[in-house]
Amino acid sequence: MLFALICKDRPGALQVRLDTRPAHLAWLQGLSETKKVAFAGPFLNDDGKPEGSLVVIEADDRAEAEALAAGDPYAEAGLFESVEVRCWNWVVNKPAG
Incomplete structure (x- = not known):
């Protein structure tokens, strides 16, 4: 069963995101290796800065x-x-397999 994690960053927490990004990417890689992640990426504000995650x-x-x-x-x-x-x-554009 698929679940979407819709995450909203705390205001003013960009540095926390930047500092924690390597550990977050390693976590995602681990999920990918065990077939637990379908896809992931940040939500961006109008200035192109991350403000959350999907x-x-x-x-x-x-x-x-x-x-x-x-x-x-x-x-x-x-x-x-x-x-x-x-x-x-x-539903749409789901990869085969």
Whole structure:
């Protein structure tokens, strides 16, 4: 089952994002290696600066999705003002396999 993690950064926390980015990317790579991440990337403001994240993950249920979200180094560093975990259905342009 797919879940979208819709994460909004705290105002003024860009430096936290920049400082934590290597650990976050390593976390995503680990999820990718275990086939737990479908895709991910930052939301950008009108100036092209990151202000949140969208991470779509594979999880057995909401509890697992929430646990994975809590393990994101960005979340652990306190970057996010909010994290919404939503069950999601990939309909258009879904990769084969």
